């Protein structure tokens with residue numbers, strides 16, 4: 001065993017010396033390689049991160065949402081509907097919600113303003129999302145005024161910043177009391193934006209939606225599973241396009257790697273011949289080449305992956321967000337929750353490192369199995 | 379002891395450019411001393427040395443090393459023989475460019491996995507012996523012909539081989555350097571190693587140090603003379 005380790009140390013020594021001899025070439029290769037891993041890892045990490053955010057977002061979403069339609073247009077829902085809904089079998093709870101979008105010209109973004117009776121906020125207090133707090137540079141105790149429907153701005157005091165496991169969930173949220181909401185939007189007391197149903201048995205959700213439509217002909221029930229599917233479709237489509245681009249990139253890289261490897265230079269072939277002649281086995285040469293490939297591709301992989309990780313989770317994902325993020329307008333500033341997924345890293349390794357290693361080994365192997373007598377002839 | 383029986387080497391067999399480099403060679407080489415293969419260019423000297431040194435296999439015939447048949451051994455065993463029995467000094471030196479003198483000398487020892495301290499001590503010794511210690515960290519491409527030849531010789535000796543094979547060791551050197559190299563090879567023979575040299579340089583085959591002179595022409599042995607061992 002110690003002999004084996006000693007051998008590997010010597011082989012790595014030689015490999016490093018060999019890599020340094022062709023500095024420019026190997027540095028160029030390393031750069032291209034790193035860039036490729038960076039792009040690939042970025043897309044994987046970003047789409048996975050967004051999926052996760054969406055999943056968290058929808059996890060606590062109500063099973064069924066009921067809206068009221070007037071000639072196909074979403075309209076406010078009368079409080080009397082809540083009683084009708086509660087009488088449908090299988091419905092545990094029916095709750096009216098009050099929410100709306102508020103456009104802030106100062107930051108050119110929409111907030112989601114929502115009444116939160118369960119928070120028991122005083123009428124002049126609000127809770128805000130982290131992104132909103134960041135963009136407007138607000139902290140606890142700061143004042144924040146909103147334009148009211150009746151005309152003059154209403155001044156609120158920030159009572160807290162919302163902390164959620166997912167920033168997507170709360171980024172643009174602004175919570176206030178029901179009274180303040182109704183004053184702000186000039187909403188009569190017996191009307192709600194929509195209603196949410198708690199369902200006793202989630203498998204009955206579809207049936208309850210049907211019954212709702214029967215009981216209240218102008219209602220539109222929306223199932224959580226439908227929302228989930230829409231999200232997925234959007235992600236899949238965007239991912240598809242991105243992977244198409246990356247696929248062609250990968251192909252280009254493979255051709256580069258193959259070309260580099262297949263076209264073992266005369267100098268390299270001569271070297272392999274000399275090494276064999278002075279007592280190296282074919283296996284020694286392959287091990288040396290394996291080290292060479294591993295050192296180069298693993299450092300590229302590490303650099304590319306870390307770079308991607310850093311730019312996604314700390315650099316704001318500026319490079320890829322337009323392609324993958326549907327909320328770019330809604331969410332002024334947006335941070336994904338960092339994740340590390342071993343399976344994903346393995347897949348990434350398999351598509352970037354493996355082809356390169358194979359592409360370096362095969363031609364070296366071919367050169368190494370030839371009789372080394374050519375070394376005698378220079 | 380090396381023995382060749384009815385050895386043939388044919389390049390590009392059954393092709394229009396077929397070349398019979400060695401024909402029906404029978405030869406017994408005892409251990410020890412300097413053995414020189416002499417002959418004009420193209421007579422098959424290099425080919426014969428590659429077969430003896432296990433760098434290639436004969437097209438037909440038998441080659442044995444200390445009674446062990448080499449010619450049908452698998453590649454692995456040929457490498458073992460190369461590694462432990464032979465040290466090579468190639469005509470073109472065949473040093474690896476971009477590496478230092480020391481690295482080049484160490485190369486044949488890497489696959490053996492000897493301890494670092496041992497190996498570097500051994501390298502230090504050969505380099506000192508050949509007056510190369512000051513050049514140890516120089517890149518080999520900056521060496522003069524004589525220095526390169528000595529580095530090649532040092533590299534051949536790092537694994538302490540019983541047989542040293544030198545192909546035209548004086549071809550690229552002037553007379554003074556040639557004599558120097560010859561003296562070094564003679565010293566190796568004095569240490570008990572067998573030294574096989576190919577050459578068409580009179581300075582070599584007329585040297586008093588030579589113990590046996592084998593003459594080749596057109597791939598056949600045409601002359602074989604032994605001189606007393608204590609010449």
Ligand SMILES: Nc1ncnc2c1ncn2[C@@H]1O[C@H](COP(=O)(O)OP(=O)(O)O)[C@@H](O)[C@H]1O
Nearest residue numbers: 389390397399418419420421422423424425426
């Ligand atoms: N790899 C090869 N392919 C074809 N012919 C070869 C090869 N190597 C040597 N020869 C031929 O074999 C003959 C003997 O060559 P060689 O052993 O190098 O002679 P020497 O070393 O005495 O000059 C020459 O005619 C040479 O052209």
Ligand SMILES: [Mg+2]
Nearest residue numbers: 423424545546
């Ligand atoms: Mg020759």
